[in-house]
Structure formats: structure tokens, C-alpha cells
Amino acid sequence: MAGRRRTGRTAGGVVSAALVLALVGSCDAAGGDSGDGTRADRAAVQRLLDRQAAAVRNGNERAYLATVTSPGPFRRTFRNLRKLPLAEWSYRVTRVTPDAGDGTGGTAEARLRYRLKGHDRAASTAVEKLELVRAAGRWRVSGEAADSERQLWEQGELTVVRGERSLVLGVGRSRRTLRALARTADRAVPAVSGAWPRDWQRTLVVEAPASVPDLARLLGEPASAAGTYEGIAAVTTGEAGGPGRRDAPADRIVVNPRAYGVLSAEGRQIVTTHEATHVATRRQTTSATPMWLSEGLADWVAYRSSPLGRRGAAAIAPELAREVRETGPPRALPTDRDFRFGSDADQLARAYQGGWLACRMIAERWGERRLVSLYERVGRSGTDTKGADRALRAELGVGEKEFTGLWRTYVRERLAE
Numbered sequence: 001m002a003g004r005r006r007t008g009r010t011a012g013g014v015v016s017a018a019l020v021l022a023l024v025g026s027c028d029a030a031g032g033d034s035g036d037g038t039r040a041d042r043a044a045v046q047r048l049l050d051r052q053a054a055a056v057r058n059g060n061e062r063a064y065l066a067t068v069t070s071p072g073p074f075r076r077t078f079r080n081l082r083k084l085p086l087a088e089w090s091y092r093v094t095r096v097t098p099d100a101g102d103g104t105g106g107t108a109e110a111r112l113r114y115r116l117k118g119h120d121r122a123a124s125t126a127v128e129k130l131e132l133v134r135a136a137g138r139w140r141v142s143g144e145a146a147d148s149e150r151q152l153w154e155q156g157e158l159t160v161v162r163g164e165r166s167l168v169l170g171v172g173r174s175r176r177t178l179r180a181l182a183r184t185a186d187r188a189v190p191a192v193s194g195a196w197p198r199d200w201q202r203t204l205v206v207e208a209p210a211s212v213p214d215l216a217r218l219l220g221e222p223a224s225a226a227g228t229y230e231g232i233a234a235v236t237t238g239e240a241g242g243p244g245r246r247d248a249p250a251d252r253i254v255v256n257p258r259a260y261g262v263l264s265a266e267g268r269q270i271v272t273t274h275e276a277t278h279v280a281t282r283r284q285t286t287s288a289t290p291m292w293l294s295e296g297l298a299d300w301v302a303y304r305s306s307p308l309g310r311r312g313a314a315a316i317a318p319e320l321a322r323e324v325r326e327t328g329p330p331r332a333l334p335t336d337r338d339f340r341f342g343s344d345a346d347q348l349a350r351a352y353q354g355g356w357l358a359c360r361m362i363a364e365r366w367g368e369r370r371l372v373s374l375y376e377r378v379g380r381s382g383t384d385t386k387g388a389d390r391a392l393r394a395e396l397g398v399g400e401k402e403f404t405g406l407w408r409t410y411v412r413e414r415l416a417e
Contacts, residue, residue: 041096041139045108045132048139049091056081056089069133069142073154080153083160085167088115088123096132106132107145119167119203120250126151127220150217152207165189165203172210173257181206181255184269188276191305196372200280206253206272215256228342233259233271236278251279266308273302286379288387291339296355297375300363303356313360313414317353319346321415329408329415330354354411361410366396 048067055064061078068074081089091110098106108130115123129148132139144154152158156171163182166189170178185204193202209215212230213223219237221228229235238251253275260268277298278285285294303309303316314321323330330350338351362371374395381387389400396403 038096038098041098041106042093045096045110045139046091046093048141049093049108049110052141053090057086067141069140074141076157077154080158083158084153084169085117085119086114087117087120088113090114091128098134104134105142106134106139108132112151115250116167116205119201119205121201122250124250124252147222149220150214152209152218155209155214155217166206167203168206168208170208171214173208178208181208181272184265184272185253185276187269188273191273192276192280192301195301195304195368196277196280198280198284198372198376200283204253204276204279205250206255208255208257210257212256212258215254218254229256229259231259231345231348232256232341233263233268234275236275238278238282251282253279266306270302270306270308273305274298277301281375284376284379286382288381288384289375289379290333290388291336292334292351292355292358293375293378293388294355295339295352296357296359297371299352299356300359300371303360312417313357314417317350317357317415319349320353320357320411323350324412324415329411331408333358333404333407354407357411357414358407361407362396365406370395 052064052067055061055067056078059082061075064078065071065074090113092113093108093110095109096106097108110128110130112126112128113123114125126149129145130141131143131145133142134140144150152169152171159170159173159175159178161168161170161175161178161182163179163186166182166185168178168182168185170181185206189202189204193200207218209218212226215229216223216226219229219235234253234255236251236253253272255271260271263271275298278294281294281297308316320330334351334354338347340348359371362374374391377391377395378388381391384390392403393399398406
């Protein structure tokens with residue numbers, strides 16, 4: 001089963017728009033800090049990270065290491081970054097907190113913004129929480145804070161594999177495994193494009209961490225939160241789109257080495273195609289899009305292009321089929337709450353299956369084009385609490401109540417086959 005992280009809609013949102021702050025400070029002739037504490041410190045740390053970012057962009061290892069206290073893991077991080085096709089790399093400092101003691105240490109938060117050439121139309125962002133040391137009036141980075149997001153290139157030796165339509169980044173994974181993942185991602189792109197006839201980048205960036213705790217850190221969670229992701233084969237990170245946004249910030253598909261690894265080849269293809277659908281629909285997916293529709297569409301696209309999709313609905317949705325046999329079809333469409341990570345596994349499965357059957361019903365009864373148009377219209381409804389109802393009426397000619405009734409009948413009939 002695939003999972004998805006949607007900023008502001010699920011616990012621990014992944015990315016947010018970069019914060020723009022006016023950073024004012026001064027420096028003396030020697031380049032040290034002067035002036036009023038926090039403003040001067042923030043400006044000095046911004047200059048430090050500007051130098052570090054320039055070193056990354058220019059491939060200057062010596063200049064990069066000059067911004068840190070000791071080479072150690074920083075050299076590995078720099079060399080990992082050299083393997084990436086970087087088109088953009090910058091920081092924006094949002095907070096600097098000097099230690100309360102003698103002022104020789106502190107922490108900083110910065111928004112990393114980067115873009116991969118040939119893969120990202122817009123930049124991806126992440127929060128960096130850095131530990132700092134000040135000596136002779138100059139700040140240096142000494143490490144990452146314990147609760148900082150741990151990007152893949154900071155987790156170990158990075159291996160990069162380029163597919164025809166994908167870029168796969170892995171740590172602790174064999175090149176053979178990553179090549180297979182690239183082939184799976186390459187197949188997902190045309191499968192999605194065949195069902196989603198809208199403009200999207202038609203390339204995927206896939207990240208493969210070494211362990212589930214590493215996956216949690218990559219998603220901005222503590223390693224102790226790894227249990228939340230145990231049964232989730234993959235997640236897609238990214239911001240919701242919205243009206244007026246030509247391109248939402250870049251998405252990453254992150255695979256769970258444990259749950260993804262035990263799937264059959266066709267199961268891995270379904271998961272990857274599901275996640276690729278989220279990448280393709282990002283611009284049209286907003287806070288107004290109910291998760292039964294976004295997750296249902298992703299599963300519908302994945303099964304549409306898979307031999308497994310030709311099986312009976314009860315074989316694809318066994319948990320929901322069991323509920324129908326025991327108590328009848330659900331009384332309502334799955335709510336966003338039903339899709340929470342870490343919830344009851346059967347409940348989560350039924351939510352995905354219910355969303356899939358809703359989208360399959362739309363495609364069968366009204367046509368695939370109507371399903372796509374409905375998705376777009378719902379996403380444009382903004383804060384309208386009746387947005388889904390209005391979109392259903394406009395595209396399908398039925399309101400939400402009638403649609404739910406049709407769906408319940410469809411679920412009962414299809415799962416009885």
C-alpha cells in the first residue's frame with residue numbers, strides 16, 4: 001500500500017513556501033560580527049551559508065570545508081552533492097539562537113532551496129537546523145541539530161542512478177537495486193501520462209534510504225517515529241498546488257526499504273505508479289481535494305495500467321470486501337482522517353480501497369475525461385465547504401449525497417462478484 005504526505009493535511013507536513021526575511025547586519029574590516037546581537041548574528045550566519053552554497057554550486061571543496069569546524073562527515077556530504085545535477089542551491093536563514101553562555105556557540109534554522117537539472121521545474125525546499133561555533137568573531141557550522149531533517153546525502157555514501165525518465169538516489173542500497181527501481185519509475189511515467197492527459201514534468205526523482213528510521217529522518221520526523229511508516233511502501237513529499245501556481249515545488253518519491261522490498265515486482269510497479277500520479281497531479285491538488293479523490297485517483301491510475309487490475313474487485317480490495325460481507329457497504333466515503341499514517345491497518349486499507357472504487361465508478365459510468373475534469377474542478381474550489389458537492393453536480397450531474405448512494409451500491413455489487 002502506498003502512502004502520501006500532504007502539507008497541512010497530514011501529520012508533520014513536508015515542505016512549505018520559502019520564507020523571505022530582510023537580513024540586516026554589518027561586519028568590520030576583518031569580517032567579524034559587530035552591531036546588535038541577533039540581527040548581526042543572523043546576517044553573519046547568512047553570509048556564512050551564502051559562501052557554503054556558492055562552494056556547492058561551484059564544486060569548490062576547499063571553500064566548502066572552510067565553512068565548517070572539521071572536515072569529517074562534511075567532506076562526504078560535499079562529495080555526495082557533487083554527484084547531483086544541481087541547477088540551484090541556496091539558503092535563507094530564518095533564525096539564529098546564540099548560546100546563553102559565552103556566545104561561542106549557537107544554533108540556526110535555514111530554508112534550503114535546491115533544484116535538480118532536467119528533473120525539477122520548481123525548487124524543492126527543506127528545513128536545516130544547524131549547530132554553530134564562533135571563534136575569532138566568525139561563525140562556522142559544527143553539525144546538524146539532532147531534530148533536523150536529515151537529507152539523503154547526509155545519511156551515508158550516496159549512489160545515483162539515472163534512468164530514462166527518472167533519477168534514483170540511494171544510501172546503503174546496491175546499484176543493482178537502484179537500477180531496478182529506476183526501471184520501475186521509468187515505466188510509471190507513461191502509465192500516468194496515459195491516464196492523466198495534462199502537462200507535467202514526466203520525470204521522477206526517487207529516494208531510497210537505508211532503513212525505516214532513516215526514512216523518518218528524511219521526512220522530518222525523529223527516528224523514533226519509524227513505526228508510523230512500517231506498513232507504508234512509499235510516500236510522496238511535496239506541497240499542494242493551487243490556482244495561479246504554474247508549478248508546485250518539486251516532489252520526491254521516498255521508498256520504504258522494508259515494506260517496498262517485500263512486494264512482488266508488480267506490487268512495486270503499482271506503488272510507484274500510484275506515487276507518480278501524485279507527482280503528476282500536484283498542481284491540481286489543493287487543500288480542497290478530499291483524500292478519497294486524490295488517493296483513489298492514484299490507485300485507479302496504478303491498477304488501470306497493471307495486469308493485477310484485471311482481477312476482480314474483491315481480490316484487489318479484500319479488507320473492504322470483508323466489511324461488506326459482514327456489515328454492508330460503508331455509509332459514507334472515506335474521510336481524510338481515515339488516511340492517517342499509523343492508523344489501524346485494515347481501516348487504512350479500506351480507505352484506499354473505497355477511494356479507488358469511487359474513482360473506478362466515475363471512470364466506468366461517466367468516462368475517464370470526466371474523472372480528470374472532476375479532479376481539477378474540486379481542486380479549484382478553494383475554501384468553499386460545498387466545493388466537492390458543486391464539482392460533482394457540474395461534472396457528473398449528481399450531488400455528494402446521491403454520489404455516495406451510487407458509490408455504496410457500486411461497492412456492494414462489485415465486491416460481491
